Amino acid sequence: MSRLRALLLLIAGDKQADRVVPPTGFTARLTVFAAAAMAFLVVFALAFSMATGRLAERWGSSLAQSSTIRVSAPEGQLDTQVIAVMDILRTTPGIADARVITDDEQRALLEPWFGPDLPLDTLPLPRLIAVTETPEGYDSAGLRARLAGEAPGAVLDDHTRWRVPLVRAAGRMRTLGLVAMGLIAATTAAMITLAASAALAANAEVIRVLRLVGARDAYIVRAFVRRFTLRALAGAAAGTALAMLAIALLPRAETAGGFLTGLGFVGLGWLWPLAIPPLAGLVAFLATRRAAFVTLKETR
Amino acid sequence: MPKRRQGQDVIDFEDVTFGYGDTPLLAGVSLHLAPGSFHFLTGPSGAGKTTLLRLCYADLTPDQGHVALFGQDTRAMSRDDVALARRRIGVVHQDQKFLDHLPLAENLALPLTVSGQPGPSETDLAELLRWVGLEAQAEALPPALSGGERQRAALARAIIMSPEIILADEPTGNVDWEMSLRLLRLIVELNRMGKTILIATHDLNLIRTAKQQVQARVLRISNRQLHQAGADL
Numbered sequence: 001m002s003r004l005r006a007l008l009l010l011i012a013g014d015k016q017a018d019r020v021v022p023p024t025g026f027t028a029r030l031t032v033f034a035a036a037a038m039a040f041l042v043v044f045a046l047a048f049s050m051a052t053g054r055l056a057e058r059w060g061s062s063l064a065q066s067s068t069i070r071v072s073a074p075e076g077q078l079d080t081q082v083i084a085v086m087d088i089l090r091t092t093p094g095i096a097d098a099r100v101i102t103d104d105e106q107r108a109l110l111e112p113w114f115g116p117d118l119p120l121d122t123l124p125l126p127r128l129i130a131v132t133e134t135p136e137g138y139d140s141a142g143l144r145a146r147l148a149g150e151a152p153g154a155v156l157d158d159h160t161r162w163r164v165p166l167v168r169a170a171g172r173m174r175t176l177g178l179v180a181m182g183l184i185a186a187t188t189a190a191m192i193t194l195a196a197s198a199a200l201a202a203n204a205e206v207i208r209v210l211r212l213v214g215a216r217d218a219y220i221v222r223a224f225v226r227r228f229t230l231r232a233l234a235g236a237a238a239g240t241a242l243a244m245l246a247i248a249l250l251p252r253a254e255t256a257g258g259f260l261t262g263l264g265f266v267g268l269g270w271l272w273p274l275a276i277p278p279l280a281g282l283v284a285f286l287a288t289r290r291a292a293f294v295t296l297k298e299t300r
Numbered sequence: 301m302p303k304r305r306q307g308q309d310v311i312d313f314e315d316v317t318f319g320y321g322d323t324p325l326l327a328g329v330s331l332h333l334a335p336g337s338f339h340f341l342t343g344p345s346g347a348g349k350t351t352l353l354r355l356c357y358a359d360l361t362p363d364q365g366h367v368a369l370f371g372q373d374t375r376a377m378s379r380d381d382v383a384l385a386r387r388r389i390g391v392v393h394q395d396q397k398f399l400d401h402l403p404l405a406e407n408l409a410l411p412l413t414v415s416g417q418p419g420p421s422e423t424d425l426a427e428l429l430r431w432v433g434l435e436a437q438a439e440a441l442p443p444a445l446s447g448g449e450r451q452r453a454a455l456a457r458a459i460i461m462s463p464e465i466i467l468a469d470e471p472t473g474n475v476d477w478e479m480s481l482r483l484l485r486l487i488v489e490l491n492r493m494g495k496t497i498l499i500a501t502h503d504l505n506l507i508r509t510a511k512q513q514v515q516a517r518v519l520r521i522s523n524r525q526l527h528q529a530g531a532d533l
């Protein structure tokens with residue numbers, strides 16, 4: 001609660017309190033630069049995380065429909081083979097559901113290419129069986145072997161299954177992006193602590209004078225904390241703006257669905273980076289406050 | 301407001317022993333400053349006058365014994381307690397202690413600034429500066445002032461809050477006799493207003509002059525003890 005109060009007082013500001021601490025040129029620039037650079041990196045880590053997240057989602061959703069079996073056979077054998085395949089599927093572990101695609105559905109599938117009046121019965125079209133697997137999945141090599149034995153006209157097409165490890169990798173990369181953001185935040189806190197400690201040490205005599213004339217710790221801390229918080233805020237805002245601009249200007253090729261081309265923010269995702277400057281300010285506030293109270297313990 | 305003990309003394313030393321290292325500089329020192337009293341503190345250089353004053357404003361705490369400030373044991377005071385007590389004491393430090401990046405006028409107002417009070421009015425500040433002969437230096441930075449000017453400024457800062465106690469460490473060390481008398485007159489006037497005064501000084505002439513104007517006691521540090529100086533002074 002007192003921390004919240006300190007934060008509010010800080011935002012309110014106090015011109016006089018700002019003046020009692022002399023300007024600290026070098027550490028000031030260091031803080032602004034560090035905050036800007038770190039914010040820039042965080043924006044990219046965030047974009048990376050969001051892109052890999054979207055990728056995992058897209059790939060993952062197409063997985064649910066999974067595989068199809070195509071049965072092509074000479075007229076007369078087709079139905080027997082389809083029945084054989086269905087029997088096999090019913091006894092194969094890891095299959096949740098199998099369904100023969102009806103003529104109407106098939107017509108709908110082909111319509112974009114051949115128009116609505118396709119005479120299906122006159123065409124030597126294969127029959128399609130949609131297979132939905134259980135979460136554990138089935139043994140595709142075993143299924144292929146059985147199909148080859150009992151329904152030679154059946155071909156198992158499980159092209160989407162190869163994506164499973166990719167989805168897992170995308171999920172892992174997203175986690176790595178989050179870890180990177182955590183590390184950047186920690187590094188920022190460490191750098192600001194160092195800069196603040198240096199500024200405090202350089203102003204040991206100022207702090208002593210302030211204490212001697214009756215300044216409370218909170219007053220002195222506020223003067224330093226305000227300075228570093230505002231700098232971190234300004235630096236992070238600049239870094240974030242630059243990084244967002246850089247990402248907005250990335251050449252786009254979303255439709256290719258490739259990985260790099262998806263790097264960026266989508267829709268409301270653009271709001272996320274806006275949280276970075278306030279968070280950087282908060283990190284600076286907490287880091288400087290801690291450093292200041294530690295330093296103050298050295299003068300009575 | 302801290303509670304006072306029965307004695308009502310603003311500063312109380314009970315059997316105080318203090319040393320920076322292993323050997324004590326002060327041993328078994330007792331001192332009682334009643335409100336409105338006027339004391340001088342003398343003794344050879346290095347005897348511990350500045351040290352005794354620092355014990356008074358809780359910059360140091362005793363190794364043994366107790367120092368009470370406005371009835372509060374300084375060792376038991378929190379950091380905020382110390383800050384609040386210091387607002388009731390004006391200190392002229394031997395080495396002045398200014399903020400070198402702020403002009404003199406702002407340095408003088410510093411005790412008000414840090415306690416969140418509005419700054420002094422233009423006229424109050426001008427009058428104060430005139431009293432210590434620094435009206436022309438209001439905008440000067442402390443490093444640009446002479447030793448005597450800094451000392452006068454330190455006295456001005458010490459009294460700006462109208463404190464209950466004034467502790468002055470060699471307030472006339474760097475100024476000519478005429479200015480010394482002027483500063484003394486200011487301090488005597490403050491004492492007549494009821495302020496408690498403790499001045500550390502080597503200047504026996506100053507002490508003699510003061511004794512003609514107020515009832516002042518003279519304390520002397522020698523051999524780690526505090527003695528009441530005789531009437532011969």
Ligand SMILES: Nc1ncnc2c1ncn2[C@@H]1O[C@H](COP(=O)(O)OP(=O)(O)OP(=O)(O)O)[C@@H](O)[C@H]1O
Pocket residue numbers: 320321325343344345346347348349350351352394
């Ligand atoms: N911070 C310190 N650390 C160690 N020793 C100190 C410290 N301050 C003072 N001393 C020593 O303590 C002794 C008393 O110092 P103090 O400043 O109290 O003397 P003083 O009576 O004020 O002298 P002067 O008349 O020269 O101002 C001196 O020998 C000094 O060297």
Ligand SMILES: [Mg+2]
Pocket residue numbers: 349350351394469
């Ligand atoms: Mg001294």
